[in-house]
Amino acid sequence: MDFMNTIGGALNTLGKNQNIPFDKLFTSDFMTKYTNVNTLEELLKKCNIANVDEIEKHLDLLNGKIQQFTKFSSWKEMLDAATKDFLKNKATNLFK
Incomplete structure (x- = not known):
């Protein structure tokens, strides 16, 4: 498979409005780099939000x-x- 087909296939797969689980998006690396908490759950707890399903209600x-x-x-x-970090990591892993 050539380079362009590999990239095109990956972008097509990633662009199909897939639901990416929050644990894949908000990794410990992401949370450590950009927040003062270790996990998304810890952040939600500080907001008295029970779980990710409640986010929209308490935006x-x-x-x-x-x-x-x-x-x-x-x-x-x-x-x-x-999401950008997740996609960047996915794209980087295509070439490993």
Whole structure:
């Protein structure tokens, strides 16, 4: 398989609106690099949010805590950064 087919296939797979589990996005490396907590669960606990299914319901509260405990200004910004890191790592691993 040539380089362009490999890249095209990987991007096609990643671009199919796959649901990436939060534990794959918010790795310990990501959380250590960008936040003052070790895990997403720890961040949610500081917000009195029981689990990831409750995030949308408590978005305003979470956004305030995101500013307090992370290098991001909002949940969306943090989620976007985690997604970019995940995709970058996936692309890098294609060539190992």
